[in-house]
Amino acid sequence: METDLKEYTESFFLTPGECNAQQVMPVSLLVSRIIEVATGHANSWGVGYSALKANNEAWVLSRVTIEMTRYPGVNENYSLTTWIEGYNRRFSERNFAVTDGEGNVIGYARTIWVAINTITRESADISQFAYIVNNISGRPCPIEKQSRLRPVESTRASKYVFKYSDVDLNRHVNSVRYIEHLLNLWDLDFYDNHVIGRFEIAYMKECLYGMEVEIKVDDSTSDCHAEILHEGEPLCRARIVFSDEMQEDKR
């Protein structure tokens, strides 16, 4: 569903099978929806996956920042509205509002996208995409931009090898799978008592099938930092700010 050229909205229904153990939408699914709606908006302008592929180019998600006051619950309708805040040669800034079935905004997201040449894997000049300049929206996004994510002095660490179900059609690790592996650092009991108020992730280097990585986390405070590294080199960094507020208990 397209509202106007500058804003684009898609509506969804949260099925029981999509919920986490706390009976709400997991952050990983929200990021899937963010990617899907961004793709839908780009496709509506004729600059989606197929158009870029013809030039051996592809959109790559570089950063995601999310703040939610609550997450959609089981069998709830919700929608995501997206718009472009700005762009330069190297990246575009695309924002999102998450709205519940009654039209209340329950959260916002900021994303940064780059276009890469799929053969050289180098970034493409997106100022060639003239449609962007004509479609910048003045709609504000009232959450802070992503903080600078620094190397993590870990309080604990684990190892993982990326497998078949982790990789996407570019044969790199799916952006959402990093998030699932990061969220798996905390146990179910912790999630019963804490809600993710703010989530940040910066994708730094493409990770391939079969790579063994180290997952490091500093959770010495509720403002947690995590990092996934391959041979000492960071692939992505994340910040997860937990609050003690519980979601309404529906169990």
Place this chain on the structure above:
Amino acid sequence: METDLKEYTESFFLTPGECNAQQVMPVSLLVSRIIEVATGHANSWGVGYSALKANNEAWVLSRVTIEMTRYPGVNENYSLTTWIEGYNRRFSERNFAVTDGEGNVIGYARTIWVAINTITRESADISQFAYIVNNISGRPCPIEKQSRLRPVESTRASKYVFKYSDVDLNRHVNSVRYIEHLLNLWDLDFYDNHVIGRFEIAYMKECLYGMEVEIKVDDSTSDCHAEILHEGEPLCRARIVFSDEMQEDKR
């Protein structure tokens, strides 16, 4: 979208982010869609998640059998149509046809569902659900019923502990996650040269967060058998029949 009471169809679009490394729909996503469409059909009859929950009952997927001649590809429209073949006190048999954007049937699935009491975890008598008898369809499903899946004499085995992202709103392992862990038993190179022609899974016992399981596989022929066990007791068994036919290479 509802076609008539006995058949129910939902249409989908395969986004780039949903594809596997072979640029087609993974079996795990197909099973997600099967669950979603079954739920949609039950909801359309007023006997979905919410209606059963009021009686402390829930539908539980017991078996899935899939045969595909090809899988939907990137940016392809597809739809699933479902109907009930039969039922008795203990289970209902629900079938599916998968259709591509041009209306060609590209695969079929058979599923078995039981209703359980969510407090006692015992199976409920579904012959109480009078709507089923009035809505049995005579549409044939031209794939064989699930074979009897026996204990696996493994050629290789691995261990896994179920984590936050593996569990669903009932705090049990999500039906689709078992499948992802089973599919991860083969490497990317193998999937480049083999297609899953037939997939069968029988869910035998509910698995909980934090359980350590053993994943055993017998892949001594292309007719592979696998099993996930906890303390020697089977949680699910699967059969995966690979063919050497490659999907059209779109890379």
